[in-house]
Amino acid sequence: MDPYINEWLNLVIRFAHLITGIAWIGASFYFVWLDNHLQTPPKTKAEQGIAGDLWAIHGGGFYEIAKYKLAPPHIPSTLHWFKWEAYSTWITGFLLLSLMFYLGAETYLIDKRVADLSPFQAILLGIGAIVLGVGSYEALVRTKLRNYSGVLGLILILLVTALAYGLTQVFSARGAYMHIGAIMGTIMAGNVFFGIMPSQRALVNAVAKGSAPDPAYGLNAKLRSTHNTYITLPVLFIMISNHYPMTFNHSANWLVLMVIVVITAMVRQYFVLRHFGKQKPLILIAAVLATIVLAMAIAPPTAQLTKQQEQHVISDKQVLQMFQQRCNTCHSEQATDPVFTVAPAGLSFSDIDTIKQWAPRIKARVLDAQDMPFMNKTVMTDTERQQLAHWIANLAQQ
Numbered sequence: 001m002d003p004y005i006n007e008w009l010n011l012v013i014r015f016a017h018l019i020t021g022i023a024w025i026g027a028s029f030y031f032v033w034l035d036n037h038l039q040t041p042p043k044t045k046a047e048q049g050i051a052g053d054l055w056a057i058h059g060g061g062f063y064e065i066a067k068y069k070l071a072p073p074h075i076p077s078t079l080h081w082f083k084w085e086a087y088s089t090w091i092t093g094f095l096l097l098s099l100m101f102y103l104g105a106e107t108y109l110i111d112k113r114v115a116d117l118s119p120f121q122a123i124l125l126g127i128g129a130i131v132l133g134v135g136s137y138e139a140l141v142r143t144k145l146r147n148y149s150g151v152l153g154l155i156l157i158l159l160v161t162a163l164a165y166g167l168t169q170v171f172s173a174r175g176a177y178m179h180i181g182a183i184m185g186t187i188m189a190g191n192v193f194f195g196i197m198p199s200q201r202a203l204v205n206a207v208a209k210g211s212a213p214d215p216a217y218g219l220n221a222k223l224r225s226t227h228n229t230y231i232t233l234p235v236l237f238i239m240i241s242n243h244y245p246m247t248f249n250h251s252a253n254w255l256v257l258m259v260i261v262v263i264t265a266m267v268r269q270y271f272v273l274r275h276f277g278k279q280k281p282l283i284l285i286a287a288v289l290a291t292i293v294l295a296m297a298i299a300p301p302t303a304q305l306t307k308q309q310e311q312h313v314i315s316d317k318q319v320l321q322m323f324q325q326r327c328n329t330c331h332s333e334q335a336t337d338p339v340f341t342v343a344p345a346g347l348s349f350s351d352i353d354t355i356k357q358w359a360p361r362i363k364a365r366v367l368d369a370q371d372m373p374f375m376n377k378t379v380m381t382d383t384e385r386q387q388l389a390h391w392i393a394n395l396a397q398q
Contacts, residue, residue, distance in 0.1 A: 003341045009099055017092035021239075024085035025232055031082075032229045035222075036275030038067055049073070070215065071207045079204070083197055090189035097182050101126065101175055107339050111172035111375055125170055126179055133163055133183035134190055141195075146223055160184075160261065164254040172375065173248040174241075177257060181238030184231050191224035229272065233264035245369035250298050259294050263287050300368040305393050313394045314387050316352045322388065323349045326378045340374070359392050367392070 038052025045053060051069035055062065101109040105119040109126065117125070136159055145152045163183065167176035199221035206213040237260055241248055250256050270283040305313075314322075323331075330340040331349045349355050355362065365372040366380075367389050373380055 003339060006099070006104075010096070013092055013096045013099060017089065017096050020085060020088040020092055024089045025236075027082050027085055028225070028228060028232065032225070032272065033275050034065065035067070036272065041066065070213045070218065071203050073207075075204055075207050081197075081200070083192055086189050086192040090185060093182070093185055097126075097178065101178060104339075107375070109171055109175040111175075113376065114168075114172065115170045117170065122171065122175075126175070126182075129163060129167060129179050130183050130186055133159070134186045137187050138190065138194060141224070141227075157258070157262070161254070161258050164257050168254045173245075173253050173371075176253070177238055177241050177248045180257065181235050181241075184235045184238070188228045188231055188235070191228050195224035196221045230265050230268050233268050234261040237261075237264055245365065245371035246298060246300075249369040249371045252298075256294065256298060259290070263290050263294070266290075305390060305397065309390055310394060313390050319355060319388065319391055320352050322384055323355060326373055326380045326384065329378060330374065337377070356395060359395055363389070363392050 034054065038054050040046075041050045041053040045066060049068050049070065049072070050066045053064065053066040055064055057063070102119075102123045105122045109122045110117050110119065137156065140146075140152060140155060145155070160180065160183070164176065164180050167179050170176075171179065199217040202217045203213045238257075241257075247253065247256050247260065266283055266287040270280060270287070273280050273283070327349050329335065329337045331343050331347050333343070333348050333350065335341055335343055347354075347358065349358075362372075367385055370376075370385070
């Protein structure tokens with residue numbers, strides 16, 4: 001595909017995914033907040049079948065909100081359903097995944113240093129992983145395990161951990177992370193399609209027929225909605241993770257991901273409990289401390305030059321030559337890379353002063369995370385990285 005067309009498709013689909021995702025997550029968070037803030041209604045409302053009500057003010061107006069224990073006596077002429085936010089988010093997400101990691105499998109999904117796959121094999125493994133992950137979740141949530149949230153949660157964490165480890169053994173680090181995100185996002189959309197919407201339709205049909213709704217439908221929808229609220233923050237992290245290679249390019253990247261999944265779920269738990277009026281700051285403090293410990297655990301070692309190493313630091317001219325050979329296929333005013341036809345982030349390393357200016361960022365990407373050159377397309381050697389590390393360390397000491 002023409003790189004220019006690819007960039008426009010990427011922009012349009014990514015922007016649409018962002019907009020629909022905001023709409024879905026916003027509605028989801030709002031209804032969880034709403035459900036957790038309902039108060040015992042006055043007797044007159046309780047006699048009408050209302051289980052809880054809430055007063056709010058927003059945008060210069062007062063709102064009175066009521067939730068029925070099961071359903072109202074009659075279905076109103078206008079009933080708002082919340083489903084297309086979820087469906088459109090999943091559709092745009094899958095289109096973006098297909099554009100980036102399937103049509104661009106050789107660029108973003110396949111890392112020959114990890115596994116020598118053909119594009120067809122990589123795509124098959126990717127789709128298979130999504131089907132396996134979502135299918136396993138659906139099988140588990142339909143059993144009696146749904147009544148034991150702690151046990152089910154532990155099993156699901158172990159399942160995601162196994163998938164994360166397996167995917168990091170066959171895909172690029174970026175590709176593995178994004179497929180875990182795709183599995184979680186598909187589970188969320190599946191909860192709407194397979195659980196929440198059928199339950200809501202059953203409730204509406206029961207009211208329309210004049211029969212008493214089965215409480216099990218409402219409980220099923222609430223269970224899946226609860227699962228979605230805890231999955232949301234891990235998915236949001238994965239969506240932005242490609243900007244932070246210190247996480248996905250770590251040697252234990254699968255474990256790093258799972259730690260972050262747990263931390264983000266803890267943060268969500270804090271706010272869910274707060275909705276109920278339960279202040280549990282220790283949960284948030286634990287999440288912050290866990291983040292600090294993780295950052296320290298995966299931090300790269302600080303380079304310290306010996307006197308002998310200082311004497312053999314390569315020259316500025318040699319560094320410039322290295323960048324011309326290893327980096328300037330992308331990072332130059334006349335990029336020659338077939339995919340990155342415009343210098344990423346607008347960075348052109350055409351002179352030594354620019355390289356020195358960006359030395360800290362170069363260290364983070366080329367030496368610490370080692371995700372640049374991208375997929376090591378220009379085959380930068382370990383010796384060259386070590387030479388560059390010594391040059392930057394010497395630069396910092398000047």
